[in-house]
Amino acid sequence: NAGVTQTPKFRILKIGQSMTLQCTQDMNHNYMYWYRQDPGMGLKLIYYSVGAGITDKGEVPNGYNVSRSTTEDFPLRLELAAPSQTSVYFCASSYSISINTGELFFGEGSRLTVL
């Protein structure tokens, strides 16, 4: 199993540009998440999904959109990129939300810089 795969690993955007961060998992997990990680801060939840066709906002959703058309894929779209969106983005998945099987499996991250 590849686990959680994110692309691209690095990207530089100009202010106002748009892009999509791709995330796919091959573990047949129902739950998928997008987090951003800024220096000195904890991971912040952007959006999450409990299954295909179902998404919901997390703590910091402004400026982002998601879709979940399949169990495997959970892309994150940035519209009108702003310098405040410079961050490292992590996609994660989990089998369930129960305590004993709810651990998150993370991708390797996508480092985005907006200039």
Place this chain on the structure above:
Amino acid sequence: EDQVTQSPEALRLQEGESSSLNCSYTVSGLRGLFWYRQDPGKGPEFLFTLYSAGEEKEKERLKATLTKKESFLHITAPKPEDSATYLCAVQLYGQNFVFGPGTRLSVLP
């Protein structure tokens, strides 16, 4: 407001020098507390889940403990390969996790 703090922010140890990392939390409803390890340029990797006060979990040189307000990650006789950032996260009821900022551990040979 649900909050998770970790201390120290950074820790340098000599190889073999045991120590502890702290994770303190104030949350409205705790389902579980998770510890993750994160290597530079990588995503976090799961270490432990703790469910209730008094619980302990061990893995190699690491032992995690939980009280009603905090968790400790004890590192016994660390090796350079234990160098990483250690994150704790509290799972609230539902899908939400609140992550701490992490402790950056360096173990010198």
